[in-house]
Amino acid sequence: MLLPVIQVDHVSHRFGKQVVLDDISINIPAGSIYGFLGPNGAGKTTTLRLMLGLLQKQSGTISLFGHDPGSDRIRVLRQVGALIEQPSIYLHLTAKENLEIFRLSYQCERKRVGEVLSITGLSGTVNKKVKAFSLGMKQRLAVAIALLHDPELLILDEPTNGLDPNGIIETRDMIKQLNVQQGKTILVSSHLLSEIEKVVTDIAIIHKGKILFQGTLPELQRARSGQSLIEIEVDDMEKAIRVLTGKFNLSIIDGKLNISFESREQAALINAMLVQHQVRVYQLSVHQDNLENLFIQIISG
């Protein structure tokens, strides 16, 4: 078990009377791509803002690399690169000028500007005013700024928001690359479920300020595997029921047999039993839950 880079322990937060975070605890392991998943308004950005010290903590403890971002802010921020909501960039300046401004603050070498432009695929646009950039390019420039000081941890809040399909794929590839090639721990929040499942190693699901699940992606899929079904279409339904009754939990939906999925071997066994008893199998398919389905199941209780 890798040591957690971020530890959030029993954190609650409210804006006025509205409870935004309700006693949440999260551990983000080093080297992971950690998906922070939840619908809009679930409390994702508030959590990330608290981690970065942009919001004053009200209760609980937060630690990044073992330090409190409130009291040890500078030490923590030296190791963190962040992109919170929309890209934070100076539109009246060029990409290079934007990076130079933050390079001065981070006090890193000038060659880093070229390096991060290359990592984010913006090398050809250094002298173009940022206001002429597409949203995808702005997003990549914001990531370049977050990478300038070569931080160990990247916090990316909805990095694919508003991007076209190409931009989404590029961002996803960039996240994977940063994790695999540069060993960065990446916390990425999103409400785009189909995107997050393709990139994360670990996941937390937040809904209405509460953490509903936390663990690895396979753990989440295992936890809900009982929800996956084998759907079978046969020529003789009555005979099929006789063959399978007592051995499996059956149900009939829309003229098809439905059996709770346990394993691929189980699916093969069912098929063999039916064929052995001269039942013609027209179709046998496993409806496995993807994360999107799981997410909907989890948040709807």
Place this chain on the structure above:
Amino acid sequence: MKNTFLLNTKAEFWKTKGTTAAWLTILSAAFLPAINVLVLLNRPDVFIPKIHHDPWLILFYMIWKSVAAVVLPVFVIIINNIIVQVEYRNNTWKQVYTSPRTYLDIFFSKFIVVHTYVLFFFILITLFTILAGYAVSLFYSGYLFSSHPFRFNAMFVVITRVYAGILGVTAIQYWLSMRFRNFTTSLGVGLALWIAGLLLMDWDKIVYYPYMYSSLMFFLGSPGSKGTISLLLMNAFACFAMAVFLGFRNILMQKEKG
């Protein structure tokens, strides 16, 4: 630490590149010298005899009476807005606050940029005053600017006093601009306070009203002027120190940053 602050101040200057800050400074500084050139060229019959004994100092006073009372306070209100709004407009406060910079550094590096623009304004207006003097001499030889020494020392004393007078307004406007996302709030409050000061000019307690200090400093010693140099300097510095302290404390204590 010192080096970090200097680098961040340099970064703050970069942020104003391509904004209207530089043009506002140049145009504000050029405005009154240009108007006075037109006045002097239009009525040489009146002004040649009027200013012949000390042309530089009289031209300086003609320009600066309006600078100290009107142009400078309005310039300070607007330049604060432009410089601080760069962050709000580009949604960059959160990036600034998640950079490894102390709150002290973030607050004061930008404040130094504001003051540099104010000092740049003073330098430019002095240069434009010189240009104005020589320009009118070219058209009317009766204007004796070329044959009189430039009264730098006398001007410097007055400009320094006016700068001391405007310090409080720079700090209050900087605070307002940092505090409110909507630029019309700081702009509106600033202009309202300045206009209120103009209306209250005859009030005996006007020496405690910071938006009029630059004007009071300029007119010190003139008939009907209010306060003494020591009282006005003390009030100006006290107001500046208090506004900087309260402004920084207020920004520091904000529960939500960026």
